[in-house]
Amino acid sequence: LTSADPRAAGVRTTCGYCGVGCTLDLVVRDGRIAAALPARDGPVNRGHACAKGRFAHGFLTSPERLTRPLVRRDGRLEPADWDEALAAVADGLRRAVDAGGPDAVAAISSARATNEENYLLQKFMRTVIGTNNIDNCSRLCHAPSAAGLTASFGLPGGTDTLEGIEQADCLLVVGANPVEAHPVVGARLLQRALRGAGLVVADPRAVGLARHADVHLRPRPGTNVALFHGIAHVLLAEGMTDEEFLRERAAGLDELRETLAAYPPERAAALTGVPAPHITAAARLYGRAERPAVVYGLGVTEHLHGTDGVRTLANLAILRGAVGTGRGFGINPLRGQNNVQGASDMGALPETLPGYGKVTDPGARSRAEAVWGTPVPGRPGLRIPQMFAAARAGELRALWVVGEDVTATDPDAGRVARALETCPFTVCSELFLSGTARRADVVLPAASWPEKDGTFTNFDRRVQRVRPALAPPGGARTDFWIVHAVAAALGADLGCPTPAAALEECGRVTGLFAGITHARLDEEGAVPWPCPDPRRPGRARLYTRRFATPDGRAHLSAAPYLPPGEQADDDYPLIMVTGRRLDHYNSGSMTRRGGNLLLAPADLLDLHPDDAARHGLRDGQPVLVESRHGRARLTARISDDVSPGQVFCAFHFPGSGVNRLTSGHTDTATSCPEYKVTAVRVDAHRTR
Ligand code: SF4
Numbered sequence: 030l031t032s033a034d035p036r037a038a039g040v041r042t043t044c045g046y047c048g049v050g051c052t053l054d055l056v057v058r059d060g061r062i063a064a065a066l067p068a069r070d071g072p073v074n075r076g077h078a079c080a081k082g083r084f085a086h087g088f089l090t091s092p093e094r095l096t097r098p099l100v101r102r103d104g105r106l107e108p109a110d111w112d113e114a115l116a117a118v119a120d121g122l123r124r125a126v127d128a129g130g131p132d133a134v135a136a137i138s139s140a141r142a143t144n145e146e147n148y149l150l151q152k153f154m155r156t157v158i159g160t161n162n163i164d165n166c167s168r169l170c171h172a173p174s175a176a177g178l179t180a181s182f183g184l185p186g187g188t189d190t191l192e193g194i195e196q197a198d199c200l201l202v203v204g205a206n207p208v209e210a211h212p213v214v215g216a217r218l219l220q221r222a223l224r225g226a227g228l229v230v231a232d233p234r235a236v237g238l239a240r241h242a243d244v245h246l247r248p249r250p251g252t253n254v255a256l257f258h259g260i261a262h263v264l265l266a267e268g269m270t271d272e273e274f275l276r277e278r279a280a281g282l283d284e285l286r287e288t289l290a291a292y293p294p295e296r297a298a299a300l301t302g303v304p305a306p307h308i309t310a311a312a313r314l315y316g317r318a319e320r321p322a323v324v325y326g327l328g329v330t331e332h333l334h335g336t337d338g339v340r341t342l343a344n345l346a347i348l349r350g351a352v353g354t355g356r357g358f359g360i361n362p363l364r365g366q367n368n369v370q371g372a373s374d375m376g377a378l379p380e381t382l383p384g385y386g387k388v389t390d391p392g393a394r395s396r397a398e399a400v401w402g403t404p405v406p407g408r409p410g411l412r413i414p415q416m417f418a419a420a421r422a423g424e425l426r427a428l429w430v431v432g433e434d435v436t437a438t439d440p441d442a443g444r445v446a447r448a449l450e451t452c453p454f455t456v457c458s459e460l461f462l463s464g465t466a467r468r469a470d471v472v473l474p475a476a477s478w479p480e481k482d483g484t485f486t487n488f489d490r491r492v493q494r495v496r497p498a499l500a501p502p503g504g505a506r507t508d509f510w511i512v513h514a515v516a517a518a519l520g521a522d523l524g525c526p527t528p529a530a531a532l533e534e535c536g537r538v539t540g541l542f543a544g545i546t547h548a549r550l551d552e553e554g555a556v557p558w559p560c561p562d563p564r565r566p567g568r569a570r571l572y573t574r575r576f577a578t579p580d581g582r583a584h585l586s587a588a589p590y591l592p593p594g595e596q597a598d599d600d601y602p603l604i605m606v607t608g609r610r611l612d613h614y615n616s617g618s619m620t621r622r623g624g625n626l627l628l629a630p631a632d633l634l635d636l637h638p639d640d641a642a643r644h645g646l647r648d649g650q651p652v653l654v655e656s657r658h659g660r661a662r663l664t665a666r667i668s669d670d671v672s673p674g675q676v677f678c679a680f681h682f683p684g685s686g687v688n689r690l691t692s693g694h695t696d697t698a699t700s701c702p703e704y705k706v707t708a709v710r711v712d713a714h715r716t717r
Contacts, residue, residue, distance in 0.1 A: 183576050209610055
């Protein structure tokens with residue numbers, strides 16, 4: 030079937046895997062997805078999709094799907110009906126509040142859930158429980174983007190659109206592997222480069238785009254800030270800056286100039302391992318372009334100084350006047366999960382309400398209180414790593430995890446598992462009996478994206494419709510239904526009975542979304558935020574005349590380079606970087622249950638041939654990987670895509686235990702884990 034075939038009339042929805050936001054037409058036959066057709070008029074994908082969106086639907090009808098609630102009795106999870114499960118949840122939450130107050134309860138919302146589900150869960154936590162202890166998995170990936178872009182420009186979103194980026198005459202792609210992790214965007218970037226745009230790739234690995242790059246910079250993991258300062262030094266030294274823009278619309282140049290004096294290319298080269306001529310060449314390519322664009326990924330954010338990384342990368346666009354001027358396409362984060370932008374937009378964060386008003390700001394609180402009709406707590410809540418620490422310390426007494434296998438995806442997973450086991454009451458809403466669900470006191474069977482009604486927001490801030498093609502199996506329910514039901518079990522009514530009503534209510538809390546409704550999206554397909562007026566288009570290009578900072582200026586960062594949390598040493602001589610592979614998605618709970626498993630059946634550890642020879646490892650050989658935090662079993666893949674002294678692996682198979690290796694170091698500003706720098710050692714012999 031192709032989308033032109035009249036038999037292919039499907040349900041139009043948005044892909045629930047990565048943050049690209051491809052439009053798919055789901056064709057249903059006999060209760061199954063018979064085809065997922067990429068829509069030719071899809072605003073982002075234009076008829077394309079990758080192996081995840083196109084084929085990874087087998088999980089929907091997997092016999093392992095949870096179809097009934099489970100309640101722990103005498104230490105065992107046993108099937109229960111919804112009334113029993115909801116009563117158990119209400120009882121567990123009440124007991125936690127009675128014992129420790131509202132702040133003894135926390136919830137982890139999900140970037141896989143819709144905007145409306147995220148909105149409803151944060152409203153539940155703030156208005157029914159009375160705490161700001163609500164966070165979402167953007168904490169583990171793009172929290173530094175939100176913090177860094179806000180500090181630089183005023184709003185926590187990418188500055189431009191994919192269509193804009195495609196007009197760039199130089200692409201600077203940093204810490205991202207879009208060919209695998211965001212394949213439709215990766216293809217469009219590659220097409221742009223093949224049509225003549227300059228391409229600079231900065232990534233320790235030879236990722237797909239690097240083969241086509243004019244310059245490939247391979248910094249040592251954890252040295253981004255030194256690299257960006259080295260490039261900025263050349264921009265300043267060779268007069269490739271936009272002086273008028275810097276004078277009229279930027280702030281912080283003097284401080285930055287002082288910092289950059291210490292980062293000539295030779296010093297940046299010594300810190301990063303990137304040859305000085307390559308740094309200069311990259312700076313000239315970016316600095317001489319008329320319309321440059323920066324695109325970046327988790328290789329910038331998931332560091333001890335990830336927010337500094339985002340801000341010092343943003344410096345380059347500011348120095349060039351390539352943001353908010355029409356003379357370039359700014360700086361644009363590639364969001365990992367389908368709705369990681371939206372989960373934060375909707376206020377599923379401990380420090381901000383829907384639309385990013387701070388919980389500490391009485392004005393922002395009173396706007397929400399006027400809509401919700403109840404007081405909103407003013408003390409910032411716990412971030413995800415703090416939740417686990419509070420559970421281990423006995424201060425957190427109830428935790429609700431929505432659609433997230435934290436035992437597989439969070440760093441230092443052994444400590445996470447201990448936190449769940451220590452917490453007196455845990456609830457997990459899930460598709461499958463994940464490691465997190467197995468440790469829960471109550472498991473609630475949840476619906477997946479092709480079974481949901483609502484919206485997702487993609488990486489360039491486009492809000493798009495999500496429509497149900499299938500009913501959830503058995504007794505599984507949407508998170509929207511579940512949050513309402515838990516509130517009702519506690520005697521509360523959250524209002525907004527439908528997802529459409531929830532988005533409209535959110536628009537009354539924050540002007541960012543006031544002009545976006547389901548009805549409008551059904552008509553127009555996609556609307557970017559900010560969109561305060563239903564009669565006007567959303568703002569695709571985030572800044573034109575003024576930035577959204579208090580003084581209206583773009584703010585340069587003079588943060589110095591600081592080393593990562595871990596270094597290689599004699600005991601742990603290799604630096605491990607984690608990331609995604611093409612055929613799987615995050616913990617793999619969906620993509621491992623279907624044909625994609627045949628495409629990639631295990632997590633692999635990529636080693637440089639020199640390191641493999643040093644450790645006596647052959648391609649395909651089982652390998653034990655150890656860090657200071659834990660151990661994992663993987664399969665060796667010998668590849669010079671990685672540099673000597675570095676290894677790379679994905680985290681799609683929880684059984685391999687990759688995140689038992691990663692450290693508890695987190696970004697100093699946002700608590701985002703440092704997934705990209707873990708010192709490890711490998712051993713071929715102790716696996717037997
Ligand atoms: Fe598109 Fe991403 Fe879905 Fe692939 S996973 S089809 S690139 S949205």
